[in-house]
Amino acid sequence: MSTFVLPPLIKLRFPTDTIGEDYYREETSVSSSAEITETNSSLSSWTCPGVLTSTEITSTAYADTKVQQPPLTSATAYAFQDTKIPDLGSATKIINYVDGRSSFSSLMQLQELIYDARSTFTEYLYAVDEVQQSTKSGMISSYETQRRAMKTLQLVFKGILTFSISGTRSYLRSSTVYSSSVTSSSSYELQGSGYTVQGELSSEQVYRLQNIAERLNSTGCLGDCIEAYKISRKSAVDARFLRFGFGKWSIDDLQGLDSEEFTANIRLWIQTARKFYNSFFPGERQYYEQIFGGVSSVTYDNCFLPIVKEVAIELNNFANAVSSIASFQKLFAVLDLYKALSVLIPEIRNMFSTKLSAYISQGAIKTIENLATLVRQLFSSFEDTVLNERLNTLTRDGSIHSLTKYAMNYVTSISQYEELLKSIILSGPIESVGYQLDEQSLEDSGKSPLQLHLIWIMISLRINLEGKSRCHEHSSLRYVFIMNNVNYVIKTIIGSPELLELIGKEYVLKLSKDVIQATHFYSSSMWPRLLYCLRDPRLSNKFTFYDKLSKDSLKDRFKAFNTTFEEVCQTTSFVLDIQLRDQLHKFILRKLLPAYKCFLEKYGSHTLSKRYKEKYIKYSPEDLDYAFRTLTNDNGFSVEC
Structure with a gap:
């Protein structure tokens, strides 16, 4: 059927005495008269159950038989409390005027019933109620008028639905009242009384739909409108879902995402699910209950459920697909999903509680269980990685290993999900690390399973670091590596009150002892090594009378001392913690200074000439402390870890 565009609306009042074209003014022409004729022809051929056609009316009149109509509901009675329709004749004129005595006028009036002030709509309802009342009384002449009224109300019902979706006044495409194209604009449209987001029904639209549904139902003419309602509202729900940009995801799709992309999609799911379960779905249910609340043939299962179930299933499918991922790097996004879905479960149960819809809520509950299992698996995978990671690429300065940084960032994030994880992690670690002294820390029965797992991770990290330290060629760098990494672990724990509470001060104290031991x-x-350079040079020469050799040996000792001292200062500078480095400085100098002073006094002044003394004695006892501080702090490693 062809589509035509209506002229601008001119506000009219329904006539009660005269029917004609004097009551409207044409400002623009309709596209074609043929289109109008086609529309009127379509309207005239329309029938609905329970309403007699003109032929049936004639036959019934000759048979002198009264046809019993369904009684009007109590809600309809309000129209007669303050009716503006004085008699059946006036009501018939109003209905006939809209229906089609003048095509252009009737189209304008139909649009007024859809868009304009309630007074126009209410006046038409008064007329319909008057006609229905007379039909109920057995007045045969009212049947044709009632048929026309029901046909008009169907068009208005579908027109309101179309307007709520499109937001434009281009309705009346003959009997095809639903357009499958849905705009993605998020702008606001003026609908009835007040502003509503495009796709929503305003309170005025709900009022009109409810009143129309009541009258159509009383004559058995509601069926087509129910289908139109489901199609229209499902279109609105689907369009909203698409606006969130949330597509369909398979397990393989999710596995292929990196952590950042995966987290972004989880956040989008949370935003989408919250909006639908807290706002859109309850809103749709309220529309259904308000509009069809008095219609026994319209139920939750055959009206509301078809509107929302596909989006609900799509949300469930994504969450369930997440439960199959295998990367522990995505644990925290999974926890966010688990938490959000757990909060929504009461709403989901309430929304899908009937026998035909329970599979949706049951699917969500099953997904929660699957996500909890996944969290435990990812947690275990991370623990195994910390214990068994074998990346032995070390820096020359014994600095903090990438595993240490990653593991501590990870457990710090774990502490932010403490309450949630306590409800998921229900048993302690079962794998043995093979170190009895460390495993004693896991025997504290007062700790929760989550706390025991975190301590187990710390033990695993400490064991792994010990193995990595052996990759350093020099033993001094091995100890620097342990000091830097274990001290980083301690500072990270202390810097997070939540993590400190979980791991406990007792285990932090044990880690501190490890640092002291490494120091x-x-x-x-x-x-x-320094003291070795200061041993008595005569011990290296059996012939003490050979004075020249003793002097050469002494020169070598001073040269060796200078070189060794600077190497010690450089290695000590690799210790990142300033306080720890200062402790090493004091400890070494406390051992070194007395021996150095003694050696210098014994051999520096008497054995070497002044020329050689200035060349080989690089540091005086007074300068040794300053030189140590300068050399350990000027190598670019003086920042606290």
Whole structure:
């Protein structure tokens, strides 16, 4: 059927005495008279159950038989409390005027019933109620008028639905009242009383739809409108879902996303699901209940459920697909999804509680269980990685390893989900690390399973770091590596009150002892090298009378001391923590200074000439402390870790 464009509307009042074209003014021409004729022809041929055609009316009149119509509901009675229609004749004129005595006028009046002030719509309802009342009384002449009224109300019902979707006044495409094209604009449209987002029904539109549905139902003419309602509202729901940009996702699609993209899609799902379950779905249910609340043939299952189920299933499918991922790097996005879905479960249960819709809520509950299982699997995968990661690419300065940084960032994030994880992690670690002393920390029965798992991760990290330290060629760098990495672990724990509470001060104290032990081993490996250079040079020469050889040996000792001292200072500078480095400085100098002073006093002044003394004695006892501080702080490693 052809489509035509209506002229601008001119506000009219329905006539009660005269029917004619004097009551409107044409400002623009209709596209073609043939289109109008085609529309009127279509309207005239329309029938609905329970309303007699003109032929049936004639036959019934000759048979002198009264046809019983369904009684008007109590809600209809309000129209007669303050009726503006004085008699049946006036009501018939109003209905006939809209229906088609003048094509152009009737189209304008139909648009007024859809768009304009309630007074026009209410006046028409008064006329319909008057006609229905007379039909109920058995007045045969009212049947044809009632048929015309029901046909008009159907068009108005569908027109309101179309206007709520398109937001434009281009309705009346004959009997085809639903357009499948839905605009994606998020602009606001003026609909009835007040502003509503495009796709929503305003309170005025709901009022009109409810009143029309009531009258159509009383004559058995509501069927087509129910289908039109479901198509229109489903279109609105689907369009809103598409506006969120949330497509269909398979397990393979999700597996292929990196952590950042995966997290972004989880956040989009959370935003979408919250909006639909907290706003859109309840809104659609309220529309259905308000419009069809008094219609027994329209139920939750055959009206509301078809409108929303596809979006609900799509939301469920994504969440369920997430439960099959395998990367522990996506744990926190999964936890966000789990938390959001857990909060929504009561709404989902309430929204889908009937026998035909329960599979949706049951699917969401099953997804929650699957996500909890996934969280435990990802948690275990991370633990295994911390213990068994074998990347031995180390820097020359014993700095903080990438595993240490990643693991501590990860457990810090875990502490932010403490309450949620306590409800998911229900048992402690079962794998043994093989270190009895460390595993004693896991035997504290007062700790939760989550706390025990975090301590287990710390133990695993410490064991892994110990293995990586052996990759350093020099023992001094091994101890620097342990000091830097374990000290970083301690500072990270202390810097997070939540993490400190979970791991406990007792285990932090144990880690501190590890650092102290590494400090002691480092000092013990460094100062003997310096003292070795200060041993008595005569011990290296059996012939003490050979004075020239003793002087050469002494020169070598001073040269060796200078070189070794600067190497010790450089290695000590690799210790990142300033306080720890200062402790090493004090410990080494406390051992070194007395020996150096003694050696210098014994051999520096008497054995070497003034020329050689200035060349080989690079540091005086007074300068040794300053030189140590300068050399350890000027290598670019003086920032606290």
